Amino acid sequence: MTPLGVSRSSPYIASNVAQALEHFWLIDELQQVASRELSDWTGARAGTIVHCTGAAITLSIAAVMTGTDQQNIANLPDVTALPSKVILPAAHAINYGQSIQQAIRLAGAEPILAGSSHHCSICELEKHLQEPGTSCLLLVSSRLVAGNEIDFKAAVKAAHDAGLPTIIDGAAQDRRLADLLDTGTDLLLLSAQKYLSAPTAGIILGTQQLVDSVRANERGIGRAMKASKEAIFGVLAAIEERQTENLAIWQAEQAEKLARFIGQANEIPQLEAFSIPDMTGLPFSRACLTVTRSKTNVGAAGLVEALKMGTPGIRVMEHALREERIIFELVPLHETEIAVILERISEILVPK
Numbered sequence: 547m548t549p550l551g552v553s554r555s556s557p558y559i560a561s562n563v564a565q566a567l568e569h570f571w572l573i574d575e576l577q578q579v580a581s582r583e584l585s586d587w588t589g590a591r592a593g594t595i596v597h598c599t600g601a602a603i604t605l606s607i608a609a610v611m612t613g614t615d616q617q618n619i620a621n622l623p624d625v626t627a628l629p630s631k632v633i634l635p636a637a638h639a640i641n642y643g644q645s646i647q648q649a650i651r652l653a654g655a656e657p658i659l660a661g662s663s664h665h666c667s668i669c670e671l672e673k674h675l676q677e678p679g680t681s682c683l684l685l686v687s688s689r690l691v692a693g694n695e696i697d698f699k700a701a702v703k704a705a706h707d708a709g710l711p712t713i714i715d716g717a718a719q720d721r722r723l724a725d726l727l728d729t730g731t732d733l734l735l736l737s738a739q740k741y742l743s744a745p746t747a748g749i750i751l752g753t754q755q756l757v758d759s760v761r762a763n764e765r766g767i768g769r770a771m772k773a774s775k776e777a778i779f780g781v782l783a784a785i786e787e788r789q790t791e792n793l794a795i796w797q798a799e800q801a802e803k804l805a806r807f808i809g810q811a812n813e814i815p816q817l818e819a820f821s822i823p824d825m826t827g828l829p830f831s832r833a834c835l836t837v838t839r840s841k842t843n844v845g846a847a848g849l850v851e852a853l854k855m856g857t858p859g860i861r862v863m864e865h866a867l868r869e870e871r872i873i874f875e876l877v878p879l880h881e882t883e884i885a886v887i888l889e890r891i892s893e894i895l896v897p898k
């Protein structure tokens with residue numbers, strides 16, 4: 547969803563952002579408030595806000611390597627004399643619009659892939675973690691990760707047994723953050739502009755020492771990765787809203803919206819619709835549509851293209867298009883918008 551502006555913010559978040567823009571603020575003070583609020587929300591010891599999760603990956607790795615040492619920070623991306631190998635399970639070497647390996651290399655570090663693209667055992671991780679010059683373990687929790695799911699708790703323990711810190715990139719997983727923090731990871735990274743619906747920002751949660759080291763790197767390579775005052779205010783408003791939300795009610799609303807969409811889609815004779823759960827365990831499902839080719843000349847790819855070309859342009863998740871499956875993310879949508887989508891679909895799928 548990043549090319550679509552990712553999410554829409556509530557009027558409450560938007561008004562907080564607008565107010566932030568009209569004043570001067572001491573950024574250090576704002577970041578201290580953010581750290582407290584993030585800690586209250588998540589139970590992590592400390593937190594900070596940076597430009598986005600891409601920045602958070604680079605800065606977390608910088609922080610692990612440099613600590614708060616000014617000379618080390620000034621030297622980056624030169625890492626001579628610093629442990630700089632970052633162990634990453636090969637299946638976690640994702641591309642979210644940028645290859646995560648490049649986000650690692652931007653800090654001067656060297657990504658080392660462990661295991662195969664389908665499997666990485668804890669044994670294989672341990673072997674790499676014990677290599678001299680190793681700095682940390684990076685794990686990714688995302689639907690972009692292919693292959694067998696690694697046991698995060700065991701992976702974090704393996705790193706800690708080797709005396710190394712861990713970072714989890716959980717960008718879109720703010721609704722699973724308790725699970726991810728429960729692994730014992732030293733740092734957890736989240737994108738505030740995804741399901742949290744804040745302005746673009748990266749949230750870094752973790753130990754005070756590493757959060758301080760991230761902030762210290764703002765006087766180094768992090769200069770170009772810092773959070774704006776409006777991003778900080780937007781995140782604070784978004785987590786305030788999230789904390790007042792009733793998850794059970796929210797889930798029921800999402801389930802109801804999805805069931806209605808699927809019911810109505812199944813009334814279109816050229817379609818079959820069903821729900822698929824989020825593969826990472828996020829607390830909602832998505833709608834999957836398949837086109838019945840015996841009943842229309844428009845295939846799945848044709849439908850997706852036609853939806854894009856209409857007004858309003860409608861974008862779907864295209865990762866399963868090769869299997870002729872079209873996935874709809876309904877979480878951010880209102881009923882009236884869903885009605886427009888269904889109307890457009892039935893217009894496009896003319897009977898044979």
Ligand SMILES: *Cc1c(COP(=O)(O)O)cnc(C)c1O
Pocket residue numbers: 548598599600601640642686687688690715716717718736737738747748
């Ligand atoms: C979206 C995403 C990113 C990048 O996040 P930005 O905040 O857009 O920089 C990184 N990792 C994963 C797993 C993502 O889903």
